[in-house]
Amino acid sequence: MKVRLWGTRGSLASPGTDTARYGGNTSCVEVRGAAGDVLVIDAGTGIRRLGRTLAGVSRVDVVLSHLHMDHIQGLGFFAPLHDRAVETHVWGPARSADDLAARLRRYLSPPLFPVRLRDLPRLVLHALPAGAFDVGELRVAAEPVCHPGFTVGLRVAADGATFAYLSDHEPALGVPDFPTRAEWTSGYGVAREVDLLLHDAQYSLAEYPDHVGWGHSALDHTLAFARLAGVKHLVTFHHDPWHGDDDIERLTAEARARIALPCGLTIGAEGAVFDLPAPARG
Amino acid sequence: MSQKPIELILMRQLADSLAMPIFLVDHEGTLVFYNEPAERLLGRRFDETGEMPVGEWATVWQPADADGTPRPVEQLPLAITVAERRPARGDFWIHALDGTPRHIEVTALPLIRVTDELVGAVAVFWELPS
Numbered sequence: 097m098k099v100r101l102w103g104t105r106g107s108l109a110s111p112g113t114d115t116a117r118y119g120g121n122t123s124c125v126e127v128r129g130a131a132g133d134v135l136v137i138d139a140g141t142g143i144r145r146l147g148r149t150l151a152g153v154s155r156v157d158v159v160l161s162h163l164h165m166d167h168i169q170g171l172g173f174f175a176p177l178h179d180r181a182v183e184t185h186v187w188g189p190a191r192s193a194d195d196l197a198a199r200l201r202r203y204l205s206p207p208l209f210p211v212r213l214r215d216l217p218r219l220v221l222h223a224l225p226a227g228a229f230d231v232g233e234l235r236v237a238a239e240p241v242c243h244p245g246f247t248v249g250l251r252v253a254a255d256g257a258t259f260a261y262l263s264d265h266e267p268a269l270g271v272p273d274f275p276t277r278a279e280w281t282s283g284y285g286v287a288r289e290v291d292l293l294l295h296d297a298q299y300s301l302a303e304y305p306d307h308v309g310w311g312h313s314a315l316d317h318t319l320a321f322a323r324l325a326g327v328k329h330l331v332t333f334h335h336d337p338w339h340g341d342d343d344i345e346r347l348t349a350e351a352r353a354r355i356a357l358p359c360g361l362t363i364g365a366e367g368a369v370f371d372l373p374a375p376a377r378g
Numbered sequence: 379m380s381q382k383p384i385e386l387i388l389m390r391q392l393a394d395s396l397a398m399p400i401f402l403v404d405h406e407g408t409l410v411f412y413n414e415p416a417e418r419l420l421g422r423r424f425d426e427t428g429e430m431p432v433g434e435w436a437t438v439w440q441p442a443d444a445d446g447t448p449r450p451v452e453q454l455p456l457a458i459t460v461a462e463r464r465p466a467r468g469d470f471w472i473h474a475l476d477g478t479p480r481h482i483e484v485t486a487l488p489l490i491r492v493t494d495e496l497v498g499a500v501a502v503f504w505e506l507p508s
Contacts, residue, residue, distance in 0.1 A: 191493060226493060240384045246492045270391030278381070280390060285381035 097234070097254045097372045099292060100126040103142020104364040106264075106298050106312065106334035107166050114340035119366025121145075122166040123263050123334060125294065129254045130374075133232025135159065137250060137261050139171040139186075142366065147175035153182060157231045159224070159238070160188035161263055162247035163199050171200070172209050183218045187229075189238070189246040193221045224248060242266050242282035243311035249286035257372035258290040260327070263334050265296045268317040269309060275317075275324040287325040291372045294364065295321065297332035300347045301354075315351035322359060329360040331370070383497040385489045386410060399503035405496050407432030407460040419482065419503055421474030432457060439472040444481075446471075459486040459499040469506060481506040 103121035111120035122140030129135075136146065136158040143158075150156055156176050160167060176182040190196035197213060200221075204213045213219070228237040233255070238248040243264045250261040260283075267282040268274035278284045287293050297318040299307055304314035312334065313321070322330040335344055348363055362368070382390075386402060390411045393400035399416035403409050409430040417423050420439060430438070436451035443449060449470050451457050458466035469483040486501040 189492070223493075226495060239381075240491065242384055242388065270388070270395060280382055280387055282384050282387050283381075288381075 097130070097252070097257045097259060098126075098128045099259055099294075099370040099372065100128075101142075101294075101331075101333075101364055101366055101368045102126060102146045103138075103140040103170075104333055104335055104366050105140075105166075106296070106336055108337045109141045109166075109169075110337040112340075114342070115335075117341040117365060118335055118344055118363060121366055122169065123161075124170060125261060127234060127252055127259065129233040131233050133234055135231045135234050135236065135252065137161065138167045138263065139169070139174060140166050141170045141173075143170035144173040144175075147173070147177075150176055150182075155183045155185065157185045157187065159236060159250060160186065161250060161261065162189055162243065162245055164245065164264070165203070167263075168200065168203060172204055172211060177216050177219060180217045183220060184216075185220045185222060187222045187224050187238075189240075189248050190223045192223050196221045196223055237286070239283075239286050241286065242269055244309075247311070249283050251286045251290065255374040257374055258292075259372060260287040260290040260293045260295075260325075262286060262293070262295045264311055266309070266311045266313055266317075267321050268304075268313065275320050278324055281321070281324060283321065284325055287321070287327055289326045289328075291328045292331065292370050293322055293325065293327040293329070294331045294333045296334045297348075297364075298334050298336045301351065303336075315347055316355055319351055319355040319357050319361070322361075323355070323357055327359055329362070329370075330357065331362045331364045331368075333364040335364070382410065383491070385491060385497045389489060389498070389500055393500075401456065401501040401503060402498065403432070403456055403460060403501075404498045405460070407457060407499075409435045410498070416503060419474065419480060419505060420472075421476035421478060427475075432460070439474070441470045441472050443470060455484045455486040456499055456501045459488050459501075460496070463488045463490065463496050479508075481508045 103124035121142035123138040124142030125137040127135040224238045235253045237251045241249040296313045298312035301314045393413040402411040441449040455466040467485040483504045489498045
């Protein structure tokens with residue numbers, strides 16, 4: 097399984113010289129199985145460039161973790177959606193496919209967008225099911241997590257490797273001594289002992305008190321959560337639009353000095369690829 | 379170890395920050411938490427009682443009518459809420475585990491996920507003047 101980051105920025109696309117290293121596009125991640133099945137997670141502005149690389153595929157599945165604007169803004173610019181040769185399946189948190197359509201239509205209709213949802217040639221919508229579902233060889237499980245609105249974390253498994261996606265997540269909300277008990281921690285079931293965890297790391301610890309309840313994590317909480325969940329590698333994600341590359345590196349180093357992390361840590365950067373090999377057998 | 383549903387986690391966090399006694403059960407009616415104000419009412423810390431199936435918590439505090447007739451589990455507001463997925467309320471007497479008899483009023487509400495799945499129920503307790 098390969099995981100490629102196409103958009104790592106939180107809240108608002110933030111292009112510029114000060115964000116060039118880690119990227120200015122909003123959330124979008126491509127997951128590919130060994131047999132070539134493609135799963136796209138979230139449709140932030142990063143999905144535009146991803147779409148151009150998918151020529152030749154006949155089906156693509158996009159899972160939306162939630163419907164905040166920074167996670168759907170790129171959907172209308174995703175080339176496969178306008179290609180009659182491609183069937184695009186969009187999965188999202190909703191009561192039903194009709195409910196998901198109604199929610200997406202708030203953006204994908206005039207006056208906010210010129211193309212209507214119904215005009216997209218081969219779009220199939222699905223409400224995320226309660227249990228796991230398969231996208232080819234990829235097994236996907238979605239579980240509601242702590243973030244305003246109906247938001248899910250995702251756990252993807254294929255050929256013995258596991259990947260967890262918690263892009264917008266505030267597990268420390270209402271937990272002054274975070275982290276405490278694993279079974280009472282939002283996202284724990286999604287992230288437990290995965291090979292790779294992509295996790296919200298929007299704020300510094302100093303910034304967090306002014307943003308409690310906004311649905312995001314301080315870097316210290318992110319590191320502590322990864323340690324609690326026993327993940328093998330942590331990638332920080334959903335960087336604050338006000339944080340330039342130098343800020344992100346400094347704040348990450350400061351958090352790392354405070355929180356002992358018994359696993360690898362990488363700052364999520366647009367274009368980064370993580371290859372999760374299948375465990376050795378025998 | 380599994381994780382509790384997010385709705386129970388958030389409800390527990392809210393309960394931890396409130397002064398009203400609150401009692402939280404999962405979708406099967408198993409007691410999974412009560413807060414400090416409830417500990418004072420029930421006469422024992424949650425850390426000491428721990429989780430309890432409905433058949434246990436529905437008897438351990440000896441719920442009863444004013445004349446001492448035991449209140450069957452299926453007539454307790456929280457049990458009604460879990461079984462019927464609807465709010466329920468009622469008043470009855472309990473014996474706190476410190477030996478104090480208390481007359482309490484209970485209002486129970488189901489916790490139903492956006493996808494229409496019952497994930498648990500919450501009860502707010504109130505002690506009535508005896």
